[in-house]
Amino acid sequence: DAGVTQSPTHLIKTRGQQVTLRCSPKSGHDTVSWYQQALGQGPQFIFQYYEEEERQRGNFPDRFSGHQFPNYSSELNVNALLLGDSALYLCASSSYLAGGEETQYFGPGTRLLVL
Amino acid sequence: QKEVEQNSGPLSVPEGAIASLNCTYSDRGSQSFFWYRQYSGKSPELIMFIYSNGDKEDGRFTAQLNKASQYVSLLIRDSQPSDSATYLCAVNSYTGGFKTIFGAGTRLFVKA
Numbered sequence: 001d002a003g004v005t006q007s008p009t010h011l012i013k014t015r016g017q018q019v020t021l022r023c024s025p026k027s028g029h030d031t032v033s034w035y036q037q038a039l040g041q042g043p044q045f046i047f048q049y050y051e052e053e054e055r056q057r058g059n060f061p062d063r064f065s066g067h068q069f070p071n072y073s074s075e076l077n078v079n080a081l082l083l084g085d086s087a088l089y090l091c092a093s094s095s096y097l098a099g100g101e102e103t104q105y106f107g108p109g110t111r112l113l114v115l
Numbered sequence: 116q117k118e119v120e121q122n123s124g125p126l127s128v129p130e131g132a133i134a135s136l137n138c139t140y141s142d143r144g145s146q147s148f149f150w151y152r153q154y155s156g157k158s159p160e161l162i163m164f165i166y167s168n169g170d171k172e173d174g175r176f177t178a179q180l181n182k183a184s185q186y187v188s189l190l191i192r193d194s195q196p197s198d199s200a201t202y203l204c205a206v207n208s209y210t211g212g213f214k215t216i217f218g219a220g221t222r223l224f225v226k227a
Contacts, residue, residue, distance in 0.1 A: 041220075045214055048213070055212075056213050090158055104161070108158050
């Protein structure tokens, strides 16, 4: 049973560029949430996707956008990168239909460095 | 006041001792509570979740929840060096829409 997968594992970008991160949820899960984790901090909620719609959004600017595909996989896009966007980006999946939407399982993360 | 607060530590305990990790939260609408373990450079790994007041035990781990005091804790019995990690408390709330809020984590060192 495959767990949550994310790609790429590491990424280096320069300020002003755009980046797309990808996530495939755990088998049987239909909900994907994205988090940003800066060094020494806890994960910060960016947004959550279910049924290809953004269900909830955290306190992040519109430069952060996402998408969920019919197979439940998801992308996180960040435009006009800033140095402060350097962080570990985590994807977590859960199952809303199975009533387990609250229990989230994390992927390995994508470490983004903005120079 | 932070929405979820944890002592940043580091908390140092000898091997075989009980490690006690604490977390407080501000939103009384919070309904479910989670403890994650995160090794350096890795992603969070779910250890336990608890929804009801009281204790919940799973192997060497016991989660304790007191909603009246807005307090949740994690006890690790017979601590092992492999338990050395950062422990993240997470709280789910439906106030104003579903959201998961993490504390900044407590670093735990178990000395052999």
